[in-house]
Amino acid sequence: MTLSLFDTATREVRDFVPLEEGRAGIYVCGLTVQSEPHVGHVRSAVNFDVLRRWLTAQGYDVTFIRNVTDIDDKILVKSAEQGRPWFNLAYVMHRELDRALAAINVLPPTYEPAATGHIPEIVELISELVARGHAYPAEDGSGDVYFDVHSWPAYGSLTRQGLGDMEPAEDADPRGKRDPRDFALWKGWKKESEPETASWPSPWGPGRPGWHIECSAMAGKYLGPAFDIHGGGVDLRFPHHENEMAQSQAAGRPFAAYWLHNAWITTAGEKMSKSLGNSLLIPEVLKRVRGIELRFYIVAAHYRSHVEFSFDALEEAAAGFRRIEGFLERAGGSSVASTLPEAFVAAMDDDLGTPAAVAVVYDTVRQGNSALAAGDAAAAELAASVRAMLGVLGLDPADPAWGPAGSGDDGLASVVDHLVAGLLEERADARAARDFARADAIRDRLGAAGVVIEDTPTGPKWSVGGVS
Structure with a gap:
């Protein structure tokens, strides 16, 4: 038999043909470590852990990368609300995530890069995009750098959208953008409202990476300019994965050959999230069932099917x-x-x-x-x-x-x-x-x-x- 996978980019079930015989490179977008993980968070980790195990069982040498976003707007806001350093919040929540995934037997990744540990690679990639004419520093003195969506004709191809169908990118003050849909690659340090520890030097002034650019830089470092499979939750298709693909290919990197997305676990028909107040933290769930039973519940559903969570089920x-x-x-x-x-x-x-x-x-x-x-x-x-x-x-x-x-x-x-x-x-x-x-x-x-x-x-x- 030949493994077939549903590729989001082509909307087709395609036979898996690795770029290098006997080897497989997988990059999965991990969590932003801003809060305790709930059942909805760990589904993606379990689903792609099964993919990794299956490829390994079929004789592939698998390099599996799952990143951690340990600096972003949400982390800064939550840490300020809690009165503690942002890096303390990110560290503690990262450990909570590790414990949750270990409790349901998700294998540790081959590497687990964090955004803050890869600033040089991120700055290098942004500089390359600026040099190629696909990115520009904001002219408002903010120190922001944006990807120019009009410079890349293929932008929108992953989710099959035209520019006219897209909402503005709400990731930075639009005053520095040429187009509201341009997205942030680098965010200039806001001296009045952000701690100095949340900034790093760059050619455009002190600041920190945007959300999308970090994954492109880390995937390139550990898997090279072209790799086999990029995975994540279905909610990441746009804007995160769309932007990843655009900026990577605009920099001359072929990037992922296959795009796989797992569906949500929902409660009352809505995506499970902290904002809905319906999240189910892993330690609480494990008071009701064992970790192996929770994993069985997740595995028993197809990764592309939505699951309506209930304790009865x-x-x-x-x-x-x-x-x-x-x-x-x-x-x-x-x-x-x-x-x-x-x-x-x-x-x-x-x-x-x-x-x-x-x-x-x-x-x-x-x-x-x-x-x-x-x-x-x-x-x-x-x-x-x-x-x-x-x-x-x-x-x-x-x-x-x-x-x-x-x-x-x-x-x-x-x-x-x-x-x-x-x-x-x-x-x-x-x-x-x-x-x-x-x-x-x-x-x-x-x-x-x-x-x-x-x-x-x-x-x-x-x-x-x-x-x-």
């Missing part, structure tokens, strides 16, 4: 994953298959079709449960196949990244979940075989331990003493 997904774990425990799934099921490979090669891939996992688990019930030795082979598939998705329960299963209260809760899930699987098998005496005996055994079973249209639910 999350807990249903968690229960489904516990059934998978229960099978692995009963089957003694300690080995990993060397090959993956063809249906799983076909699903993943079809634009990372994780819903179909998860369906293959479930189907294999069902076969394994039947083999266990029949005393068939094939159950162990099926368990190894399940672990191989889960490993590609970053969901192998035996992965050390998830930590020791029996450590602390969380580990104890995990053990209880697994034991109950295993007994419920046995009860389901007994009912399917119309062995109702055995099914009732399992229910009574759980009841004696204080576990209350409720049979629902979506499967059995359990609680301790009737309290979930």
